[in-house]
Amino acid sequence: xxxxxxxxxxxxxxxxxxxxxxxTILEAAxxxxxxIPTLCxxxxxxxxGACRLCLVEVKGARRLLPACxxxxxxxxxxxxHNPKIDRYRTMILEMYFAERNHVCSxxxxxxxxxxxxxxxxxxxxxxxxxxxxxxLPVDASHPRFTVxxxxxxxxxxxxxxxxxxEGANTWGVMGRGGQSMVITDLKQPWGxxxxxxxxxxxxxxxxTGALFEKTSVGSKAHKHPEFLPYLQIMREGEKP
Amino acid sequence: xxxxxxxxxxxxxxxxxxxxxxxxxxxxLIELSSQFRLVYSPLVDRKTFPDHVDxxxxxxxxxxxxxxxKIRKIREHTHILVSLGDCALTGNxxxxxxxxxxxxxxxxxxxxxxxxQKQVPTVGVPALLDRVRPVHEVVPVDVFVPGCPxxxxxxxxxxxxxxxxxxxxxxxVAHFG
Ligand code: SF4
Ligand code: SF4
Ligand code: SF4
Ligand code: FES
Numbered sequence: 575x576x577x578x579x580x581x582x583x584x585x586x587x588x589x590x591x592x593x594x595x596x597x598t599i600l601e602a603a604x605x606x607x608x609x610i611p612t613l614c615x616x617x618x619x620x621x622x623g624a625c626r627l628c629l630v631e632v633k634g635a636r637r638l639l640p641a642c643x644x645x646x647x648x649x650x651x652x653x654x655h656n657p658k659i660d661r662y663r664t665m666i667l668e669m670y671f672a673e674r675n676h677v678c679s680x681x682x683x684x685x686x687x688x689x690x691x692x693x694x695x696x697x698x699x700x701x702x703x704x705x706x707x708x709x710l711p712v713d714a715s716h717p718r719f720t721v722x723x724x725x726x727x728x729x730x731x732x733x734x735x736x737x738x739x740e741g742a743n744t745w746g747v748m749g750r751g752g753q754s755m756v757i758t759d760l761k762q763p764w765g766x767x768x769x770x771x772x773x774x775x776x777x778x779x780x781x782t783g784a785l786f787e788k789t790s791v792g793s794k795a796h797k798h799p800e801f802l803p804y805l806q807i808m809r810e811g812e813k814p
Numbered sequence: 815x816x817x818x819x820x821x822x823x824x825x826x827x828x829x830x831x832x833x834x835x836x837x838x839x840x841x842x843l844i845e846l847s848s849q850f851r852l853v854y855s856p857l858v859d860r861k862t863f864p865d866h867v868d869x870x871x872x873x874x875x876x877x878x879x880x881x882x883x884k885i886r887k888i889r890e891h892t893h894i895l896v897s898l899g900d901c902a903l904t905g906n907x908x909x910x911x912x913x914x915x916x917x918x919x920x921x922x923x924x925x926x927x928x929x930x931q932k933q934v935p936t937v938g939v940p941a942l943l944d945r946v947r948p949v950h951e952v953v954p955v956d957v958f959v960p961g962c963p964x965x966x967x968x969x970x971x972x973x974x975x976x977x978x979x980x981x982x983x984x985x986x987v988a989h990f991g
Pocket of ligand 3: 726727728729730731732733756776779780781782784785
């Protein structure tokens with residue numbers, strides 16, 4: 575019998591590792607410096623498994639599984655990179671670029687965007703999927719922030735940080751599938767929101783140019799989502 | 815002595831920034847120039863596209879009837895077609911009109927926002943396509959070079975590899991923007 579019942583042994587890309595039973599494949603992989611690309615995942619927020627960029631192959635499973643929401647199990651054999659997985663991931667990226675209007679050259683996030691850097695990391699050079707060119711709104715009614723739906727990837731980081739960390743619940747998702755949009759309050763202009771505290775957390779965690787501070791665009795628009803884990807540690811410390 | 819590689823560059827709906835970036839290679843352009851012959855380009859004086867070109871670099875998106883005619887002809891007479899820069903690759907700024915449609919955009923520019931001689935030009939200019947399209951949506955493309963514009967270093971890498979007989983891939987080297 576194992577001395578530590580909470581420990582699971584599994585292999586990731588052929589390397590044998592141990593992980594706590596409550597860890598996800600993503601957590602276990604990152605702890606062992608195995609890189610799995612992610613977009614909707616952000617340390618300090620709950621997992622939603624929405625973007626599917628973290629798909630990995632698990633031996634015996636009939637389809638690829640999202641590493642951020644799949645828990646480790648004893649004897650699991652995980653593959654994080656192979657041609658099939660890589661192809662899936664670039665296809666997902668291409669879908670993001672084709673679905674909305676991403677014009678990096680004139681985007682406020684150019685050079686500071688997680689979608690853009692993922693495309694570099696995953697070796698995407700062009701988009702095979704036909705571009706959709708939807709007509710989407712930009713809401714600049716908030717005195718400090720703007721939401722540009724042309725650049726939104728629906729990762730819901732804004733929704734989660736606003737509810738889970740700020741407790742304001744300003745953001746929500748409306749509609750289904752290709753028609754989905756993030757909204758403030760009951761689809762009121764952000765500037766009219768009665769719940770928004772103007773804390774700016776959603777802007778900091780947004781991976782793209784969809785949410786930005788009016789006074790900092792372009793090279794100044796570096797975001798700082800890393801405040802989250804610190805904030806959590808501080809709050810843990812305050813608990814009696 | 816082996817035959818020199820023939821090179822062409824064309825400029826469709828773009829801002830000429832990609833051609834500027836090409837010239838930005840500075841003395842490296844001279845170093846490479848001993849290996850190719852520039853047979854057609856906005857930079858040289860030749861009116862018709864040659865029958866056979868080894869490598870053609872395309873800057874710009876396909877936005878007009880004229881662009882469409884040109885790119886089809888170029889594809890037919892080119893061995894390796896290179897999409898150079900975001901306009902060729904994604905439509906980029908040129909394609910921002912796609913969400914509005916041609917007519918509203920023309921009216922906005924030439925009537926609503928014009929002070930004098932308000933009229934949409936129709937004579938002596940090619941008709942616009944209803945949608946601006948990336949080059950690879952219209953003809954097959956062999957090499958994709960992202961960037962707005964691609965840096966001189968990236969273009970140098972692409973040209974060096976092409977001149978060495980390789981087909982470069984820019985995955986992990988360059989991104990849009
Ligand atoms: S959000 Fe990112 S990927 Fe989209 S246009 Fe802006 S920089 Fe490019
Ligand atoms: S600024 Fe703060 S309170 Fe307002 S929507 Fe963003 S996260 Fe929520
Ligand atoms: S606005 Fe930003 S954080 Fe919110 S869903 Fe869109 S991309 Fe994600
Ligand atoms: S990071 Fe796992 S689904 Fe988005």
